[in-house]
Amino acid sequence: MDSFYSLAQGFSTALEPHNLMWAFVGTFLGTAIGVLPGIGPALTIALLLPVTVNVDPTGAFIMFAGIFYGAMYGGSTTSILLNTPGESGSMMTALEGNKMARNGRGAAALATAAIGSFVAGTIATVGVTFLAPPIAELAFIFKPQDYFALMVLAFMSVSVVMGTSRLRGFIALFLGLALGLIGIDGQTGVSRLAFGLPDLLDGVDMTVVLVSLFAVGEALYVASRFAFAPPHLNPISGGLWMTREDWKRSWKPWLRGTALGFPIGALPAGGAEIPTFLSYTIERKLTRHPEDFGTGAIEGVAGPEAANNAAAAGVLVPLLTLGLPTSATAAILLAAFQNYGLQPGPLLFINSGDLVWGLIASLYVGNIMLLILNLPLVGLWVRLLLIPRPYLYAGILIFSLVGIWGVSNSWLDLVLMFTIGCLGYVMRVYDFPIAPVLIGLILGPMAETQFRRALAIGQGDPLTLVSTPLSAVLIAISFAILIVPYLLRKMNARTHETRTSSVDSVGEKNSDGAAS
Template identity: 75%
Template sequence: MSTFELLMQGFGVALQPINLLMAFIGSVLGTAIGVLPGIGPALTIALLMPVTTQLEPASAFIMFAGILYGAMYGGSTTSILLNTPGESGSMMTALEGNQMARRGRGAAALATAAIGSFIAGTIGTILLSFVAPSVSELAFIFGPQDYFALMILSFTTISVVLGNSRLRGMIAVTIGLGLGVIGIDAQTGQSRMTFGSLDLLDGIPFTIVLVSLFAVGEIMFVASRSLARTEGTNPLKGGIWMTREDWKRSWKPWLRGTALGFPIGVLPAGGSEIPTFLSYAVEKRLSKHPEEFGSGAIEGVAGPEAANNAAAAGILVPLLTLGLPTSATSAILLSAFQGYGLQPGPLLFVNNAQLVWGLIASLYIGNLMLIVLNLPLAGVWVRLLMIPRPQLYAGIMIFALVGVWGLSTSWFDLLLMFLMGLLGFVMRVYDFPTAPVLIGLILGPMAEQQLRRALAISQGDPSTLVATPISASLLAIAVLILVGPPLFRYLAGRGRPARGRSALATPDSNPAQ
């Protein structure tokens, strides 16, 4: 039976009334969860697993898929309006989206994020339907040295978020790398920089750092500058819809973000962070308005948000075809499959074809539900900015506390959130960029793990890092990105005086003749 015929059978399952209801509940719940900082789809699905044991497997997984996609949509709302990303994949969206909101263009930012999410989610689901088995073979092609090269390439995105001072930016990266090494060393099992604290053995949770630096640090900064003072910003002065220029500047980033997000999301070490970093860097380099980045460039919202949602579809490929979880959410979904006595892998498509194709078909339906739900609400959501600032920031703080407490019910995590918030406040006061901290925290441990794994396999031979065509190509691209621009500027600077001297020499030569 062809893939198209199987997909049509899947729509027959997904369009059943109970499954449509589950898709709607999952989409709404996922959107709401995405708005709450710190909670995320993985925790939500984990909390709902005991509740869904009485449901049919197809209905339960259709709801879980709606939560996954809905959280991607909802995460962009607080990122753009409140500079408070609830998930790591929404971090890059916050950089430009919040600046657009401050300029009264929050509705346009929400609209381009919603449309980009829909386009990327739809294309990603189509690829999941038709090319999942072949794309999943990338998991077998990539070795540790290839993953390390991919991490190094991702590190080049730091250069576009360093802020006004490269020194401050590099200090921020170093802070992130330092936070990333805290905990138990995965290779040796030894504790590192825990200072005898058992609570630090598992490392610094990324969600706590994310919420603290963006939300808590921002709240402290605003409070220190007097909450009573208002900026007089009208959140709707830019209109409640995208202009013709916005559409023109957004459609290419939507497609480029999708092209980056899906294949990297498929990789075991991919996730949503790397493609969003790369998408932001690509859009800044290709934009005709690079001067707007940092002050509200719509490309910086459209590209990363599309990459984020395409990666969400990508993580389902290795999960369904190989039984390989590549993110926290897919790991929870794997345990949900096993709770129903199902083992994801090639045989799942044979033994439980109705379930698998019903789940895939529900992604199309859920994606359509989400765009219908979220796009008209852009003008409503943006009115959050009209709430008086004391009440608004108090609400953000409460949601942050609830989200962090819900992760582990640990008082130590709340203390850690306060300390990280102080760090965010100090960085905000002295104009240190926060994004490099998070990039260093994410990519540092991942790069270290793949580097040590590659060197262990090669018995310490460093040449293994360029031994494969993939790793050599990725490292060459990273070097070109770092060295190319200053080299071209240097060559251009040398060329201009030379042309000037030749031009001056021409008149002098005539009298001599």
């Protein structure tokens, strides 16, 4: 009953005219940037952080949530009509959606994506509503060693799962940890990695790093690989509504995609890629129309899109209840909370209940807005792709410079933005993941604080880090994430060698028998 009462209070906040305006702005912007390849919700929220300093926290986070949700949907439009996913979570949608568009069924693909996003987003938001408060209450029993073990798990999972190489993932993580150490040590008062520069004693501003890695690095990357060929748009044909057969084939994939996306999105490094891939695989196995897969199966659009949007809601559960970001966008949202002097976690529901429940209620409102916006305005979103990229990314760079200068009025921050932006470009070129840098930068200082507290309580005994059942389990899982993939590869290699040697020996015996 407490959740129902709190949600009702949240709706009274979310339905205020100025908050409805922020929700509309967020969903509109989110859909627009989701359509544009390379410009995701992380970049957009990072760019808006300096601008929204004077906006009240509730309105700002309602807008950020709208951007997050809108971008998850917007990527499906270009996936279907252009075979160009605007977001990584929309990659699987492109497989069948673009085939449907080429066959003249682009409207049905866009409709099932929009309705599936609405269904999954609404169901997943119900999950956030009723699961977040009890998880937040459980967090009160966490001890320092439990929090430290939880952050170690986040470090390990993000570094191992994201990117093409574990080595690159750990290099990115340690880079973020190093950036987080810059400034004055809160417990000893000693200056660390400041190199005698007074402006660095307060540490590196989070907004500078976010804007540098996403805006500057991405702009340099696109500029170095700019393609002059105009995009080829598939026509939207067949009306805006699905047939009865399309509805029949879509509703089960919507529910299955939601069931996959929400829990996986809540896991560290779960993201949207894993549940969308699993959803596509499951729908391909369960379909009664296997002949359509590869030529335009509507189940291959409905399931992954539902999983994509449900995963977006799942990300909010560990962020709001434990202060644990599980994706790059969640890390930027955590930075936004900290910019307003708020720390996500169990106390957030007590100290800032109006903000949290207003944010959760706005997710319901935003889902309805997305459905209303996206069905009739698909043609408008696709036309955004005709904006020349030089103009688009030049505008992003100028916006970044003005935003950073407006926040700090510091030349050092501009130099840092350029330097870290060049580093972001190098990481992009050599396929280093960005998320571990952000996770290390944000969670590194928090992990250090909990580590020191745990050792202080245990009088310096390192075994205190695994002295509680929860911390021992989390540390064990962390090591398993690190070691098990290596062991599995070794076992597979040995199995392959054994099979190869046995086949060779059989071949030699057969040749000897034939010779005799």
